[in-house]
Amino acid sequence: MMPTHDTGSVRSKLIIMAVSTTFVAMLLASIAMLLYDLRTFQQYWVDDLTTQADIMASVTAPALAFNDAKTAQQNLAVLRVRPQILSGAIYSAAGTRFASYAQQSSANLSFPAKPGKPGYRIEQGELVVVHNIVENGELLGTVYLRSRYGLVERLINYATILGAVMLGALVIAALVASRLQESITRPLLAVTNVAREVMQRRDFTLRVPGNNSGEIGVLVAAFNDMLAEIGRRSHALQEANLTLEHEMQVRHRAEQALLVADRRKDEFLATLAHELRNPLAPIRTGLDILRLRSGDAQATQRATDIMERQLRQMVRLVDDLLDVSRINTGKFAIKTGRVELKAVVNDALEVVRSYVELHGHDLVIDLPDRPVFLNGDATRLAQILSNLLNNAAKYTNRGGRVTLSARVEDKNLIVCVSDNGIGIAPDMLANVFEMFVQVDSTLERTNAGLGVGLSLARRLVELHHGTIEAKSEGIGRGSEFTVRLPIVVEPELPTKTMPAAFISSETYRILLADDNVDFVNSIGALLSAMGHSVVITHNGPDALTAAARFCPDFAFLDIGLPQMSGYDLARGIRRLSCGPMTLLIAVTGWGQEKDRQLAFEAGFDHHMVKPVRFEQIEEILSNRTSVKKLRT
Template sequence: MTRPKADSPLDLARHAPSEPAMSEPQYHALVDAIEDCAIFMLDLSGRITSWNKGARKIKGYEAHEIIGQHLSRFYTAESVARGWPEYELKQAYATGRFEDEGWRVRKDGTLFWANVVITAARNTQGEIIGYAKYTRDLTAKRAEEEKLRLSEERFRLLVESVSDYAIFMLDPAGHIASWNTGAMRIKGYQPSEILGKHFSMFYCPEDLEANLPEIELQTAIRTGRVESEGWRVRKDGSLFWANVVINAVYDEHRVLRGFAKVTRDMSDRKRLDQLEVSSRRISEFLATLAHELRNPLAPVRNAIGVMQMESDVPERIAACRDIIDRQTSHLGRLVDDLLDMGRITTGKIDLRMTRVDVSEIVARSIELVHPFTDERAQNVVTKLPSEPVHVMGDITRLVQVVQNLLNNASKFSPRASTIRVEVEREATALLLKVIDKGRGISQKGLTSIFDLFVQEDHYLNPGEAGLGIGLTLCRSIVEMHGGSISAASAGPNQGSTFVVRLPYASDHDAPRPHRVLAQTATLGTGGGLRIVVIDDNQDSADSLALLLQMKGHDVRTAYHGKEGLDVIRHFPPQLILLDLALPDMDGHAVLRALRSQRLIGRATVVAMTGFGQDSDKERSAQAGFDAHLVKPVDFDVLDRLLEEVAKR
C-alpha cells in the first residue's frame, strides 16, 4: 500500500501561519526542540552536521558523538553492503526528495522501524549544498500491522474448504506442516503422505539442480514474499504449470516461524498463452510469406507484359498467356488478403543493413556508456583483431546491443572494476564478448535470462529495476542479423560473460560491375526515357527492363544498392525504379546516398516493394520517394508513371 506523503516538521515549521516571519535563530530553536522526530542535516558526502533532541531520543547518540559521522551508521549491515545509504542520497540529489521505510539501528544496536525523508538543501543560487533528513520511529505501528497481518494469514489458512488453491504451511526448514483440500486436489497427496516431507519434492529435476527451492525460501526471508511460475510435479509424476507465492511468516518478536505457500494450477492459462504465441508467430509467418510471394510474382507479371506486346502470337499461346495473366492477378489479390491477415507485429524492427567494421561498433558503444562507467570509476578495455573485421548489419542496432551489455556489466560490477570487450575470430563467425567480474548469474538465471516473460534482474539484482531495453530485445536484434547471443557465469559473485556471435560480411556484399541488357530491335530512337532498375531479384529486374525496352526506353539494371549508385553515376537517368529490400543497403539508404552524392539530378525516384500497406506508402513518401509501386507492378499504373515522367 502506498502511504500518502507526510509534511515534515521542517515544512510545517517553515509554513506555519504565524506573523511576522520566523527568524533563522527561532527556526533552528524550534527544530532542535522537536522530540518525536529525528531532524538533522547532512553535507553532500552524507556526513552529519546538525543533531536535534528528537535525534538524540530516537537514535541514542549525543551530538558530540555523531556529528561528523556518516549516515550509514544508522543502517543495517545488509543495507550498507548493498549501498542503500548512497542510493538514498543519489535519489534525493536527482529528484529533490526521497522517502523510504525500513529497519534502522540505534546506538545500543537495537532495531527500529523508521519512516525516513531526505530533502535536498539548496543555497540562494539553487545549488544543492547538502540534505535535510528526518526520521520517525514507527516500530509500534508496524508491530500492530504485522500482528494483524499474521492474524489474517492464520485465518486464511484455516479455510480448508478452498479447493482451487493449494494452501499449506512450511516450517523454517521448508518441511510441510499443513495441507488443505486444494493441495490434495492439485498435488494428489493425502495429508498422511505429505506432512513432514520437504516441499522440494514438487520441483522438476532441473529446478532441484539449480537449488531453486532454497533460493525461493531465502528470497522470501530477505524480501518477505516471492512469486514465481514454472512446472511442478504431481504425485503421479505428471507436470502442471503453477503460480506459486511464498510468504515468510514471523511472530511479534520478528522470529521466523515458517512460510505460507499458495499454489495455483495455471495449466489452462499456460496453454492459452502458448496458443497466443503460436497464433502471433503464424501471423508473422503469413505476413512474411505474403511479402516473399510478391517477389516471384513481379517477374511473372513483367514477362506477361512482354508477351502481350508481341503481336504475332499463335492463338493457343495467346490464350495460355491470358490464363496466366488472369490467374496471376488473382494470386496477387490473395497475397493482398494474406498481408491484411498477417500485419507486421507492433514493435517489429526494420534493419538498415550496411557493411560495418566491428571495431566501430565497439568504439561507439564504449563512448555511449562512458558517463555510466565514469560515475563508477570503472575502466573498459578492449582486445580487437589487428585486421579489420566486417559484418553486414544495422550499426545503430548492433551498437544498441553492445551498449546494453556494457551497461549491464557496469551496473552489476563493483566500483573501480574493469570490464573487458574482446573480439575473436572463428572460422565462420566472429565472437564479441563482454566480460565482467561482478555479481554473476545463478544457474536458474542462465536458463531463462533471455526469455520474454522473465525479469532478468530477478536473478542478477533482486529489488532493483530491470535493465531498461532488455536482453530479449538484444537477442531479437542479434538473431535478426543471423547471429546468436548467450550468457555464462560460474555463479553469484563470480562475474558474467555475454557472447554475441555474428556471421562475417561475405565478398558479394561489396559493389559489383553493373550489367547492360542488350538493346532490342523495338528500342526507340531518342524518344524514350533513361531508366535505371535496381532490384536484387534478377528475374524481376531483367524482365521489367525488357518490358521497358520494348516500350522504347533506354534501361540499365543493378542488383545491389552500391552497384546501382555506380550505374547512376555513369548513366544519369530520368527515372529510377528502386527496390527497398536490397541485400547490402536498403532502398532508403540508397536514396539518401543519391542525395548526399548529388546523383539524383531531376530524376524521378520510385520505390518498388512487396509491402503495400498505407503505412509503408507513408514511410516512402516521408523518405522522399516520388511514388510507391507494389510488386507485382500493375501495367496501367506503370504506363501512367512513364507518361508523367515523360511530361516532366
C-alpha cells in the first residue's frame, strides 16, 4: 500500500475528496439550520413578548380607565417572574409614563419619553415591544416592554453544537472513505505494480489478479488485454528479429562463401592454365625429337612414351573437369551393376601405377581373400580409387609408401588409402573435399593438380550411397582416406548372351569411319598389325556401303561425318541384314550426357570421347562380355 502521508497518492486524494465533500455539505446544512434557528428564535421571542404585552394591556386597561397608577404599578410588578424582561412601562393615551417596572440589576435603565410606534424593534441587542391598550375601540394607553435578546449566545451555542456534529461527521466520513477507497486503490495499485514489473523484467506474461466489477473491472481487464497484445507483438517482433539475424548470418556466410569461391576460381583458372601448359612442353619436345631424330628407334620410343604419358595427364584433367561440370549441373549419371572389388582395383592400378612408379613409391595392396561384390559403376568406382591413389602419390615425398587396404564390416566395404606424405593440417580436414581446394597452394609446390580430384571422388562415392572421410595427425605425418560402400551378397545372373562365333574368333572385321585422316589411318594401322581385317572410310555414305559389303564385327564411327551424321549411319547399319551382329561404337568429341543418350537412341552400343587411347579400343575388342547379342 502507498503511504498515507503522500498527498499525491490516489488513496489520499480519495479521502480528501470524501472529507471535503462531507465538509461542504455539512457546512451548507449547518448554515441553513443556523439561519432557520435564528429566525425561529427571533420569532419565538417576539411572539412571547408580544403575548406578555397583550396580557399586561388587558389587566392594566381598568387601571388606566380609573387613573389608578398604584394598580398599574402592581400589575407591572408581576413581570418579576420573567427574568428575561428587563423593564416595562405603561404610557397614557397622551404619551406620558403612567407606571414603570425595572429589574434591580437594570435599575439604571432609562425609559423613553414616548413609547414609539406599536410593534417590536431591537435596540442594543435587546428586544423592545410596544403594544397599544385599547378598550371598546378607545386607545387608553401603551404597554412598553424591554427584554433580553440572547441571539449571540444562541448563535454561539448552536454553532458550537453544529461544529461538534460536523467534526464528528468528518471523522466518520474519513474513516468510511479510508475503508471504501481500498476497493478502488487496491486494483489501481496492482495495475501500477504489474506495470512496474513488466518494465523492469520485460515479462509480458504478468497479469493483474482479481475479479473486479464496474469501471475498475473494465480498467483491469483492458490493462490485461493490453499486456497480452503487447506480449504477442513483442514475441512477433523477437521472432522477426531472430529471423532477420539468421538471414543476415546466412547472407554473411553466403558473401564469405562467394568471396572464397571467387578467390578459388581465380586460383583455379591460374592453376588450370599452368597444368594444361605443363604437358604441352614435353609433347612439343617429343614432336621435336620425332622430327629431328626420326631414325633413332630408342629416342623415338622415349619421345613416344613421354608424349603418351603427358597426353594421358591432359586427358585426365579434362575428364575430371567434365565430370565435375556434369555433376554440378545434375546431368551426371552412373550405370550400376554387379562389380567385383579386385576388378575395380586392377582398373584403378592400371591408371595410377605408372604415376606411382614415377615417384618411386612403395605401393602396398591388402584386399580380402574372398570375392567382394559391389552394386555400382565399375568405371566410376575405379575412378574413385585412382583419384585417391593419385592424390596419395602426389602429396608423398619421393620414395614414400602408399597403401590400399580393404575389409568387410557389417555388409559394408571399408577401403582405406593411406600414405606417409606431407599430411593435412587440422584446419584443412573439413575443406579438402571442396572444389579447387589444395593442401599446398604455393607457387613453389612440386605437386600438380587442379584441386578437383578429391571433390570428384566424394561426389562419386555419394552417388554410390557411400561415405568418404579424411584423417591426418598433422603436417608431415601422412594422411588417410576411408571410403565406406555397401556390398552385394546375392549373385547376379548374366544379362547378355554371346554368339559362339564371337567367342571362338581371335580376329575381327572392323570398320573405321572418321574424317580425321591421321587419326583413323593410325588406328587402322595398329589394328591391322594385330591381325584384324580393317576397312577405313572418311564419310557416311562410303561407310554404309562398306558395312553392307564387309559385314563388320565392330564399327568405330565418328558422329560428325561429312554427308551423313554418325547417328544416321548407325541407323542405316542396323537396317542391314548383318546389322544386328555388329557392335557399334561412337567416337566423338561430344561427351555430355545428352550426347551419350542420343548415341544409344541411334543404336550405338558404346560411347567413347576423344582423344581415344588405343588401350580403350583394345579393351572393347578383348572384353567379350560386351559383344552385342543378336537382335531378334
